[in-house]
Amino acid sequence: MSEPFEPKIVAFVCTYCTYAGADLAGTSRLKYAPNVRTIRLPCTGRISPMFILKALQKGADGVLVSGCHPGDCHFTHGNYHARRRWMVFRSLLDFIGIPPERVKYSWISAAEGVKFAELINSVTEDIRKLGPFDQYKELIEETEAEATH
């Protein structure tokens, strides 16, 4: 490969903390890698594991989930639900053969613009190192091909 691999990463973030933190990174004119596409949700509690699987299926090389710090959730405890769900979901990922390192989980508050920029850079680098995520896509293509037979 002559050109460096540019991973595609989908981020699911809550609007009150991480989305606001991302806006702060913007208003502070911090610079970070352009590989992440953000989907804004009211709360991390709204994030279904199905969204993550859909993103990976659609071609994402990695997924980032980020919300308010524990205790800071605008909706009091949506992020705790998200965390519990993530603990279970991680074992499922492992079980079905998706490396859990492809899915990152973090807390970024509305005041942490710098941390947001650093997180995006580090996640991009980590996923870049893991390389393109093809096996899931191939699997789906195969399954879909079989189904149409």
Added chain:
Amino acid sequence: MAKIGVFICHCGENIGAKVDCSRLAEALGEHPGVAVSVEYKYFCSDPGQESVKKAIRDNNLTGVVVAACSPRMHEATFRKACAEAGLNPYQCEIANIREQCSWVHTDKDMATEKAMDITRSMVEKVKRNNNLQPIEVPVTRRALVIGGGIAGIQAALDIANAGQEVVLVEREPSLGGHMAQLSETFPTLDCSQCIMTPRMVEAAQHPNIRLLTYAEIESVDGYIGNFKVKVRMKSRCVDMNSCTGCGDCITKCPLKKIPSEFDCGLGKRTAIYTPFAQSVPNKPVIDKANCIYFKNGKCKICTKSCQFNSINFEMQDEFIELEIGAIVVATGFQVQNNAQYGEYGYGKYPDVINGLQFERLASASGPTAGKILRPSDGKEPQTVVFIQCAGSRDPSKGVRYCSKICCMYTAKHAMLYAHKVHDGKTHIFYMDIRAAGKGYDEFSRRAIEEDEASYVRGRVSKVWQENGKLMVRGVDTLLGKPVEIAADMVVLATTMIPQPDAKEFAKTIGIGYDEYGFYNEAHLKLRPVESSTAGIFLAGACQSPKDIPDSVAQASASASKVLALFSKDKLEREPVIAINNEATCAGCWGCVLACPYNAIEKKDILDRSGRLIKRVAFVNPGLCQGCGTCVTFCRSNSIDLAGFTEKQIFAEVMGL
């Protein structure tokens, strides 16, 4: 058939310089379902909004995507424009290509690619948006003001004078806050007590204000217009109704040497006490940590001295529940402990004091009755050194921010000292003199020109004791020479920092805070007095370091926001709430467990003869806040969140 309009804003050069807007418009124009795709310099401007409206009417658009700044900035603006053009406002979405794209990337090609993905994703979402109607909720016309300093008092009086009910909660035994501790105030040198105490009395006697002192907020539930607040009334051990405030108990209390918090430890108080002579309410409390009776069960001398049997050692904390429509948070600040500056000797040498302690020395109601006397031996200091920025603008030991008021209060201290000790000498070590404000620069010049304060530009490296003097070693950076001054007293211009429990309190009431613990405003410039939570407003130094004029201005601004809220009978709320499909709901009650607001009830479905068919979940639209946790929890995919439905989010992912 979807007919989506895509409006790509250049935001001057903010977006245009980093994102190829023409390429973006062209690419989106080819996207399925997009009827219009245009670019313009400023869509938020009047002609910009008009062109959006015209495009909606001319093309019968079913949805609108504005690719511009963050939705936190102008979502409301464009939704309003859509509504004016006859489109349901919830058919408008914002693609954030400024804060999260053009401002943070350097490569124009990659930024343009990203902007395309973001905009396409929003187009896919909008195609699946539903027409929503705002929810109407009633408003309780009663405000809660938390904090009884100058900001809280001002906000409470403004709201009360407009004819609305206010509950003013203060956790100390008296109103007053930090302003009551000050001697004179800059830039007019009028006496703080003289302008503060009448306001305290006015607040306490106002028919529309219910004053709760020695009380703390226990919990806040609910939402804008409909908060439920629980207040803990700490037990004073003194019955507020029968006590007349005669003060006999205070005179008789055998414990007379407890350091007074109000005097910053420079004065003493008794165990049954009022914080200061002009306290409002002027009724004492018992300090349970120090009182002899609470320690070993004996004494009760105060009980014998009380003619009204007002003292009750058995008194317990009580709880009050309040229905509140809007909240003003005015919880104030504290001054930083200077312990991290070991080299200045604060806490080690009694004559090294902080700015607030100097205020108490200079105050006519203070421990020295307004005479400037050294804490160590009670003598008048002949040379005083002031050290500015003791903690502020110092990321290594203190805080990064400028504490804002210290330049001015140090100039004031130098003047007050010069007016009281005529042959005294003042030296002020400073980094910069920041005197922006009406009459402020003139004031600090007066300190130099009329009251002969000697300003030395530079930092102090060490303070030590030698031959009864405090030796101050620093550097004069303008002369490029080290300086050593033998002083009798050193005053540190200590930084304003958030209250020690500011972060925890923010969690209790549900508002955001910054890295230090100052409360976050919804928008620094355009919504500076609103918190990120609707119906909760900010006033005073709990948001950032502020002087008195700024605190009062912000308090009045918060009050006007509260009054605007109370001017309506009903409030409109965003219709982002969960909706249950009763046909598929299995009644497993997973959503009930997930809901943080107890908004989900069990509803009986009956047949015509009244027999129970099944029980299903019902989302109370008044209580639901729209977090969507229940949606993810729902095993039968029956609950969905309006505005962020499963279909919309999957479409967004597919659009990327």
